[in-house]
Amino acid sequence: MQQSETILSLESIQMRFGGLVVLDGIDLSVARAELVGLIGPNGAGKSTLFNVMTAIYAPTRGKVRFLGKDVTGVAPHKICRLGIARTFQLVRTFLTMTARENVMVGAVYGGGGRTQNAAQAADEALDLVGLSAKRAMLTRHMTLSDRRLLEIARAVASSPALLLLDEPMAGLNPTEIRQMVDVIRRTRQERGIAILWVEHKVDAIMKVCDRVVVLDHGVKIADGPPAEIVANRKVIEAYLGEPAA
Amino acid sequence: MRWTYWMWGVLAVALALLPLWPGAVDSYAFSFLFFVFVYAILAQAWNLIAGFGGQISLGSHAFFGLGAYATAILWSGNYLWGSLYDSHPRIYYFDPVTMALSGLVAAVAAALVGLPLLSKLRGDYFALGTLGFGEIVKVLFINGGTFTGGAFGIVAPASTFETLLPHYWTGLGLTVAVAVGMRLLMRSRYGLALIAVRDDEMAASANGIDTLKVKIAAFAGSAFISGVAGSLFTYYLFHVGPDSVFDLNWMLLPLMMTVVGGTGTVMGPIVGAFIMYAVFDAARILVPDYHPVVSGVAIILAMLFLPKGLTRLSFGLPGLMRRG
Numbered sequence: 389m390q391q392s393e394t395i396l397s398l399e400s401i402q403m404r405f406g407g408l409v410v411l412d413g414i415d416l417s418v419a420r421a422e423l424v425g426l427i428g429p430n431g432a433g434k435s436t437l438f439n440v441m442t443a444i445y446a447p448t449r450g451k452v453r454f455l456g457k458d459v460t461g462v463a464p465h466k467i468c469r470l471g472i473a474r475t476f477q478l479v480r481t482f483l484t485m486t487a488r489e490n491v492m493v494g495a496v497y498g499g500g501g502r503t504q505n506a507a508q509a510a511d512e513a514l515d516l517v518g519l520s521a522k523r524a525m526l527t528r529h530m531t532l533s534d535r536r537l538l539e540i541a542r543a544v545a546s547s548p549a550l551l552l553l554d555e556p557m558a559g560l561n562p563t564e565i566r567q568m569v570d571v572i573r574r575t576r577q578e579r580g581i582a583i584l585w586v587e588h589k590v591d592a593i594m595k596v597c598d599r600v601v602v603l604d605h606g607v608k609i610a611d612g613p614p615a616e617i618v619a620n621r622k623v624i625e626a627y628l629g630e631p632a633a
Numbered sequence: 634m635r636w637t638y639w640m641w642g643v644l645a646v647a648l649a650l651l652p653l654w655p656g657a658v659d660s661y662a663f664s665f666l667f668f669v670f671v672y673a674i675l676a677q678a679w680n681l682i683a684g685f686g687g688q689i690s691l692g693s694h695a696f697f698g699l700g701a702y703a704t705a706i707l708w709s710g711n712y713l714w715g716s717l718y719d720s721h722p723r724i725y726y727f728d729p730v731t732m733a734l735s736g737l738v739a740a741v742a743a744a745l746v747g748l749p750l751l752s753k754l755r756g757d758y759f760a761l762g763t764l765g766f767g768e769i770v771k772v773l774f775i776n777g778g779t780f781t782g783g784a785f786g787i788v789a790p791a792s793t794f795e796t797l798l799p800h801y802w803t804g805l806g807l808t809v810a811v812a813v814g815m816r817l818l819m820r821s822r823y824g825l826a827l828i829a830v831r832d833d834e835m836a837a838s839a840n841g842i843d844t845l846k847v848k849i850a851a852f853a854g855s856a857f858i859s860g861v862a863g864s865l866f867t868y869y870l871f872h873v874g875p876d877s878v879f880d881l882n883w884m885l886l887p888l889m890m891t892v893v894g895g896t897g898t899v900m901g902p903i904v905g906a907f908i909m910y911a912v913f914d915a916a917r918i919l920v921p922d923y924h925p926v927v928s929g930v931a932i933i934l935a936m937l938f939l940p941k942g943l944t945r946l947s948f949g950l951p952g953l954m955r956r957g
Contacts, residue, residue, distance in 0.1 A: 442839065468841040480836035482829050484897075493829045496822050498841035546841060 469500025498546025670804030700860025739860025786874030895942025
């Protein structure tokens with residue numbers, strides 16, 4: 389079955405900074421066109437895991453495999469060309485460019501040869517996130533919400549197999565959050581792009597994701613469908629503390 | 634916006650035809666404009682790596698000097714077309730092969746030094762690294778023995794000097810060529826990558842851009858242009874020496890001109906070179922004892938009232954703005 393083909397797998401990832409073990413023995417996999425949420429309390433290691441997947445950090449132990457290839461510690465620009473695109477928690481857009489020029493960067497350089505017509509890919513990506521009308525606007529003049537959408541468009545323009553989202557809801561108001569959820573859903577449905585979504589806003593994740601992975605203190609404590617996760621005792625304890633005895 | 638490019642084209646043609654004006658041949662204007670062209674080319678070179686690439690280099694005088702020395706060595710050593718020299722001395726003026734090789738020498742040096750500097754250093758540390766490189770090159774040339782002529786330098790085997798017009802036309806042609814090249818470059822996919830690296834290096838690499846490669850290419854390209862300017866200067870002075878062609882002013886003045894004209898714009902360096910060189914020159918003639926004071930005040934005023942450069946004035950020419 390197409391759905392079950394694994395495209396990304398992390399194999400017992402360990403990350404330590406000196407004596408501090410931030411990630412320990414993390415196994416995680418993402419299938420083609422799957423939408424996976426990654427949650428956990430502050431300091432759980434979500435961002436570190438994200439940085440391991442995008443090769444900002446090389447893990448102390450363990451492997452990252454993507455489409456059958458070992459991509460552990462491969463340079464960030466090569467990771468993107470292989471088909472893993474990402475967004476940033478603190479939005480990183482090219483501020484002196486127009487919206488369309490931003491997306492063109494992903495279309496021209498990120499595709500690694502997959503994108504035949506860069507201009508067309510850029511326009512389609514802008515259309516997907518609903519920014520077509522603002523294509524000529526300087527990014528410097530855009531709102532935070534639009535810049536977050538623009539980052540997604542730029543990532544989608546590189547025709548990735550997997551999209552990593554680093555807290556795309558941070559700083560957005562309820563209306564913008566609904567818009568973002570809609571964009572994430574459509575990205576998966578219309579483009580068949582697998583998404584690994586790191587988020588603080590647990591309710592949004594539970595509504596949309598096929599599967600949710602929970603980290604706490606650098607260890608994976610749960611992995612399953614949302615309905616299972618919300619009833620998981622370990623997860624509730626991680627967020628709320630242990631019940632008074 | 635189109636008309637502004639027409640306007641620049643008309644200006645370039647008018648400048649090219651200016652010497653044909655009756656009685657204009659011996660005018661001081663051609664010496665003045667020749668220096669404006671040399672500085673405009675150097676300002677474009679600095680603008681490529683610093684204005685568009687965002688990597689503040691303080692070593693561009695080293696590449697100017699390398700280009701100047703390369704031309705002097707090729708010329709005086711008869712390394713190219715040696716047999717032609719005796720019967721056709723003129724072929725050595727503005728020989729395109731010599732000029733291109735001079736740029737290439739500077740570009741190769743930039744690529745070699747850029748590899749460690751640009752991969753390891755950022756921001757002010759990169760700036761200091763390039764400044765250090767400039768000093769190293771100067772000392773190497775002082776101690777270069779007969780090959781570089783030591784502290785005295787090299788005198789080129791020039792023929793009698795009759796007119797500055799060939800210099801004027803060559804300088805104008807190179808200025809136009811560099812400006813056109815810059816515009817084409819910044820409209821290409823390479824220009825897109827360069828701006829991406831300047832705006833956000835991490836986002837650029839996360840979107841598939843090999844940032845080190847882009848930065849080294851810009852550094853080498855900038856050095857090539859500086860080297861060609863150095864070659865042009867050797868054909869003017871017929872002499873290169875470590876204190877003249879490795880002088881810090883070959884870096885500082887183009888830097889100021891670019892900032893005054895508009896960093897990160899295509900025409901800014903040319904406008905800045907013209908205005909600032911006019912101010913420097915007027916001060917030198919009118920108040921010879923105090924001329925650096927006038928230039929200094931002009932720069933302070935420009936920074937206070939035109940922080941984004943002349944070409945970005947609100948009443949300025951819209952077509953010149955941004956990467957136009």
